[in-house]
Amino acid sequence: MARKRREISNRMLLVWLTLAGCILLLAPQKITGKFQGAFTHAFRFPLRLGRSVTLSARIKNTSDYDSQRTIQQYENHIANLAAELEQKNRQLEALAKIRYRQHGLEGAALVVADVITANLSGPRNELLINRGQNDGLRLDQFVLGENSIIGTISYVWAKQARVKLITDSSSRLAVIPIKSGQKPVWMFGAGDGQAVIRWAKAEPGLWEKVLVQAYPGRLDCPMITGRVSECKRNDKNALLWDITVRPDCDVAMLGSVTVIVTDTSR
Amino acid sequence: MHWLRFVALLLVATLLQADLLNAIEVAGIKPDLHLILLALFAIFCEPREAIITSFSIGLTADLIGPSMGPGTLSFGLLGCGLCYLSKYISLRRMLFQAVAIFVLGFTTAVFAYLLSLFQTQPAYPKSLGAFLGTPLYSAIVGPFLFLPIAWWMHIRIQRRHSRRRSNY
Numbered sequence: 001m002a003r004k005r006r007e008i009s010n011r012m013l014l015v016w017l018t019l020a021g022c023i024l025l026l027a028p029q030k031i032t033g034k035f036q037g038a039f040t041h042a043f044r045f046p047l048r049l050g051r052s053v054t055l056s057a058r059i060k061n062t063s064d065y066d067s068q069r070t071i072q073q074y075e076n077h078i079a080n081l082a083a084e085l086e087q088k089n090r091q092l093e094a095l096a097k098i099r100y101r102q103h104g105l106e107g108a109a110l111v112v113a114d115v116i117t118a119n120l121s122g123p124r125n126e127l128l129i130n131r132g133q134n135d136g137l138r139l140d141q142f143v144l145g146e147n148s149i150i151g152t153i154s155y156v157w158a159k160q161a162r163v164k165l166i167t168d169s170s171s172r173l174a175v176i177p178i179k180s181g182q183k184p185v186w187m188f189g190a191g192d193g194q195a196v197i198r199w200a201k202a203e204p205g206l207w208e209k210v211l212v213q214a215y216p217g218r219l220d221c222p223m224i225t226g227r228v229s230e231c232k233r234n235d236k237n238a239l240l241w242d243i244t245v246r247p248d249c250d251v252a253m254l255g256s257v258t259v260i261v262t263d264t265s266r
Numbered sequence: 267m268h269w270l271r272f273v274a275l276l277l278v279a280t281l282l283q284a285d286l287l288n289a290i291e292v293a294g295i296k297p298d299l300h301l302i303l304l305a306l307f308a309i310f311c312e313p314r315e316a317i318i319t320s321f322s323i324g325l326t327a328d329l330i331g332p333s334m335g336p337g338t339l340s341f342g343l344l345g346c347g348l349c350y351l352s353k354y355i356s357l358r359r360m361l362f363q364a365v366a367i368f369v370l371g372f373t374t375a376v377f378a379y380l381l382s383l384f385q386t387q388p389a390y391p392k393s394l395g396a397f398l399g400t401p402l403y404s405a406i407v408g409p410f411l412f413l414p415i416a417w418w419m420h421i422r423i424q425r426r427h428s429r430r431r432s433n434y
Contacts, residue, residue: 057289
């Protein structure tokens with residue numbers, strides 16, 4: 001007996017596919033994000049190749065770029081050391097008899113990871129890196145780029161992880177603006193490569209440093225994260241300031257990042 | 267429709283779109299290969315093929331995009347819309363094709379952004395570059411890519427036009 005072939009009409013096909021799209025739209029992003037993760041994991045080699053080609057195309061003069069990058073790294077390192085020194089001095093003044101570690105990252109393992117893809121436009125600013133749970137990465141660990149804090153781990157797979165950048169719209173970090181002696185304030189990601197500090201009480205100078213405050217167990221001393229790029233009075237209260245912060249390194253140009261793995265016992 | 271060729275083409279376009287096209291970006295704006303493919307298949311394919319290809323292109327655009335869902339729906343529905351519209355409007359000239367890509371790009375970007383507002387973390391960009399820059403760049407590049415893609419997909423652009431002309 002010949003089997004009758006069922007034909008679905010175009011209209012039904014459109015309805016079914018639209019329904020499938022709606023399910024995908026309304027499904028929790030944690031679940032649908034796994035599809036994206038699986039795709040990038042499956043095609044990580046061509047994606048990484050594409051990124052290296054892009055980077056090499058962007059860098060027109062390699063020696064100039066290398067020297068600029070080195071200077072930037074040293075500047076950030078000096079800024080980190082200065083912040084650390086200042087913190088140590090304050091601690092020394094208050095707790096002169098207590099012993100503490102010499103270096104903020106002394107107890108941490110630093111895991112270097114290659115950037116697979118970078119999403120830097122719009123409200124979601126993320127990197128996908130090629131290290132994961134197997135390398136000791138856990139949620140909320142800080143990530144360094146050119147010696148400055150660029151974000152935190154937001155999702156971990158076995159061999160990959162997603163880094164939520166400080167400019168991501170869902171990012172929130174306690175930072176110490178301008179002078180490390182001030183009280184920490186919240187810095188919120190604003191998307192498109194920017195973060196904002198709202199309702200600051202003092203006006204900072206342009207290009208002044210912004211430091212992430214120490215998070216015990218995750219970051220032992222303040223570290224530089226960005227610089228003030230714009231400062232304007234708050235629309236509602238003229239006594240307060242809205243500060244725009246830009247990351248201290250060009251995240252789009254990063255080929256690799258470093259994850260601060262503090263809990264090395266795992 | 268040669269579906270295996272379509273899958274290969276879509277995969278290559280997605281991998282190029284993910285990072286490699288950043289090499290030719292101008293002022294942070296790069297062409298959208300998915301949009302160009304969407305326009306090509308919507309204009310030159312039969313409605314049934316256009317429906318399937320539109321949703322598939324949208325799905326792969328979402329795989330490398332900020333979140334899943336908005337791209338699938340916007341590409342799928344607007345691709346189908348263009349397909350039905352192309353029955354009544356002749357898009358033979360490159361200029362018309364470029365305009366079609368631009369309008370399609372603008373509407374998909376706006377529609378995807380509006381759809382993303384239904385999600386818990388809206389992640390689609392709402393910048394001028396996303397709404398106008400990318401469609402404009404794609405509209406400039408797109409018509410030139412139509413011929414090689416049509417050759418690869420064995421789509422006879424001319425035949426469809428002549429058939430359409432005979433209908434009138």
